[in-house]
Amino acid sequence: MHTRLCRHAESDAVDLAAQAVQLGFTEIGFSEHNPMPRDDWDDWHLLQADLEAYVEQVARARREFPQLTIKLALEVDFIPGQEEWIRGLAARHPWDYLIGAVHYVSDSWALDNPHLISEWKTRDPFEVWSAYFERLTMAAESGLFDIVAHADLCKKFCFYPKEDCTPLSTRLLEAVRRRGLALELNTAGLRKPCREIYPGPPIVRLAAELGVPITFASDAHAPVEVGANFAEAIALARQCGYTHSCRFTGRHREILPF
Numbered sequence: 001m002h003t004r005l006c007r008h009a010e011s012d013a014v015d016l017a018a019q020a021v022q023l024g025f026t027e028i029g030f031s032e033h034n035p036m037p038r039d040d041w042d043d044w045h046l047l048q049a050d051l052e053a054y055v056e057q058v059a060r061a062r063r064e065f066p067q068l069t070i071k072l073a074l075e076v077d078f079i080p081g082q083e084e085w086i087r088g089l090a091a092r093h094p095w096d097y098l099i100g101a102v103h104y105v106s107d108s109w110a111l112d113n114p115h116l117i118s119e120w121k122t123r124d125p126f127e128v129w130s131a132y133f134e135r136l137t138m139a140a141e142s143g144l145f146d147i148v149a150h151a152d153l154c155k156k157f158c159f160y161p162k163e164d165c166t167p168l169s170t171r172l173l174e175a176v177r178r179r180g181l182a183l184e185l186n187t188a189g190l191r192k193p194c195r196e197i198y199p200g201p202p203i204v205r206l207a208a209e210l211g212v213p214i215t216f217a218s219d220a221h222a223p224v225e226v227g228a229n230f231a232e233a234i235a236l237a238r239q240c241g242y243t244h245s246c247r248f249t250g251r252h253r254e255i256l257p258f
């Protein structure tokens with residue numbers, strides 16, 4: 001989940017935790033968009049000076065809701081060349097998990113940015129999807145992360161390639177398995193034009209065949225989105241053969257039935 005410190009979400013950690021308690025959750029996690037090496041990189045990541053405030057917000061939510069287990073995490077943009085920066089962030093706080101995400105397929109274009117949809121119209125969807133999956137595979141190979149974020153985010157605005165993309169996602173999942181990461185089932189996709197969980201059934205099925213563990217995420221940017229559509233995510237996981245998901249504490253993974 002995300003707090004208003006990333007500049008495109010609505011609430012403080014305490015408000016999201018209150019909603020989770022209301023809904024009967026016993027465990028939640030915050031994974032704010034990481035600070036970038038330069039604060040002027042874009043306008044939707046944590047500012048470097050706000051990292052401590054973010055950690056403090058999560059600490060405050062923990063104090064206010066002692067009955068709720070609250071995980072401290074980051075969603076980290078993987079951009080080739082920023083590995084040292086990411087290692088530095090990883091060492092700054094006792095994170096429970098780091099989610100590796102790709103939004104940027106080049107230094108200047110985040111393919112999911114609604115203000116930059118017009119960029120899609122100047123590009124071949126297959127080229128974009130290939131670049132996206134290649135970067136996400138690199139992120140999985142990097143050894144920096146515990147979980148792969150929204151694995152087919154490139155479908156968000158429905159620019160689907162004509163070509164078969166199965167080899168791209170297969171390569172990704174093989175890297176995910178080899179490097180021991182988990183795959184996130186992220187319900188935010190249901191709230192976007194693609195109207196589908198990230199990732200879709202074919203990828204979840206293949207992940208199950210390969211024995212890749214999963215997590216559940218609502219990617220909430222507002223209290224109303226906390227735990228949104230988890231029933232659908234659980235149904236998808238079950239249809240694909242999953243009976244267990246995982247959770248992380250201090251970057252250590254446990255597998256539990258759901």
Ligand SMILES: [Zn+2]
Pocket residue numbers: 002006008033221
């Ligand atoms: Zn966000």
Ligand SMILES: [Zn+2]
Pocket residue numbers: 075101103149150
């Ligand atoms: Zn993301």
